[in-house]
Amino acid sequence: MKKVTVVGGGFSGLVTAYYLSREGFAVDLHEASHRLGGLLGSERTKNGLVETAANGFINCDDLEDLFKDLGLEPLKPQAHAKKRFIYRDGLKRWPLKFFESLGLATKFLFKLFLAKKSLRPTNQETIFNWGLRNLSPSATDYLLGPGLQGIYAGDIRRMSAELVLGPLFQGGKKKKYRGTVSLANGMGDFVMSLVQKLSTQGVKIHLNSKYKVESLSEPHVVAVSASAVPSVIEKVAPQAAAELQKIEVLPVLSVTVFYKEAPKKIEGFGALFPADQGFKVLGVLSPTYIFANRGPEYSETWIFGGTHSPEMLLKSESELREIILAERAKILGSSAEIKDIHIYPWPKALPHYTLAHQEILKNLHLPQNLYLAGNYLGVIGLSKILSRSKELASQMKRTHS
Ligand SMILES: Cc1cc2nc3c(=O)[nH]c(=O)nc-3n(C[C@H](O)[C@H](O)[C@H](O)COP(=O)(O)OP(=O)(O)OC[C@H]3O[C@@H](n4cnc5c(N)ncnc54)[C@H](O)[C@@H]3O)c2cc1C
Numbered sequence: 001m002k003k004v005t006v007v008g009g010g011f012s013g014l015v016t017a018y019y020l021s022r023e024g025f026a027v028d029l030h031e032a033s034h035r036l037g038g039l040l041g042s043e044r045t046k047n048g049l050v051e052t053a054a055n056g057f058i059n060c061d062d063l064e065d066l067f068k069d070l071g072l073e074p075l076k077p078q079a080h081a082k083k084r085f086i087y088r089d090g091l092k093r094w095p096l097k098f099f100e101s102l103g104l105a106t107k108f109l110f111k112l113f114l115a116k117k118s119l120r121p122t123n124q125e126t127i128f129n130w131g132l133r134n135l136s137p138s139a140t141d142y143l144l145g146p147g148l149q150g151i152y153a154g155d156i157r158r159m160s161a162e163l164v165l166g167p168l169f170q171g172g173k174k175k176k177y178r179g180t181v182s183l184a185n186g187m188g189d190f191v192m193s194l195v196q197k198l199s200t201q202g203v204k205i206h207l208n209s210k211y212k213v214e215s216l217s218e219p220h221v222v223a224v225s226a227s228a229v230p231s232v233i234e235k236v237a238p239q240a241a242a243e244l245q246k247i248e249v250l251p252v253l254s255v256t257v258f259y260k261e262a263p264k265k266i267e268g269f270g271a272l273f274p275a276d277q278g279f280k281v282l283g284v285l286s287p288t289y290i291f292a293n294r295g296p297e298y299s300e301t302w303i304f305g306g307t308h309s310p311e312m313l314l315k316s317e318s319e320l321r322e323i324i325l326a327e328r329a330k331i332l333g334s335s336a337e338i339k340d341i342h343i344y345p346w347p348k349a350l351p352h353y354t355l356a357h358q359e360i361l362k363n364l365h366l367p368q369n370l371y372l373a374g375n376y377l378g379v380i381g382l383s384k385i386l387s388r389s390k391e392l393a394s395q396m397k398r399t400h401s
Pocket of ligand 1: 036057
């Protein structure tokens, strides 16, 4: 059996190990910390479930197959979660005004039916410029900007349209994505079930093992974050390490709050906050309304950081409480008292998908037997990382058998 070493026991490393062992490789997985899951994890508190970072997966065939194999039942959102809000002088389900909507519909429909090719992002085009060219200034500020800020935490004036939106315009069979799913006991349950499966598949897991690739006599998949990858590969791939060192990484802070009393609640999936609306927060999720079994108490998860409010990672707990209550009062127009707060700072959480990032990926050349997995390689969400890892494992099988 061909041996493969996987470096990193976050989502990317675990799912890559899963697919590689199914393809017949003997897998050794090294994780630097004492626990597996990386950004993913769940804490069951007396007030309710708290996620450390990701709250759900976007459902797709590969995820359904994996859940089936792990014996897991996907937890679908509740009916209330259909409502999503964007703040524009108040919480709105549709933040554009009448004539803005009309202008957007006319321009976009014209392009869609009569000039579809011009929708394709051009070389070196930012998402902001793509939005102005194909949508409208208000749709860019109040739909596109907040929507992407909620996923990438980046600045659309610097983010690459080709990198982020390009795949939508590529030919070939498209994967179908079908809404958000999680698990009754949260994302941590997924990690636990996957780890159990890996051990039945014979994957050897080494915890507290900070790994550096010293030789490529056997294949290695390095599945660590963008900030960690250069030091892991510098000995065997100094040029690639130098290139990856240039990646800009963004800090993200996830704060889950339970209230003593919350007279007003965000009754839906959550809310996004356009940059010009005067908030520190990027988005607020309402786990109680998204999934059943998140209580007993009502909670909100506040996401800060990214390019918009990186300073929020330096705030103390009491400063965060104050900011959340002040912003909440502005959003909902009523005060509340915090009962319990859970703070997860991720100083190097996400790669910034800028034009420079696109160039880094284009210039990346890896030596034989070295492979990369992770959220800086063109896809950031869990389901897309999953499908990419599956493809990587089958490509490695073709190469090494
Ligand atoms: C607040 C937040 C919310 C998010 N919400 C969602 C969501 O709802 N849905 C979604 O699809 N995505 C979401 N994402 C994105 C998603 O969570 C990440 O893209 C994904 O978890 C990244 O996983 P990873 O394994 O690539 O990296 P990581 O989780 O960072 O894991 C990397 C692992 O490598 C280990 N490591 C580092 N160096 C070494 C070394 N030298 N040797 C061995 N091990 C090493 C680390 O300890 C870590 O365990 C969210 C991200 C954040 C920050």
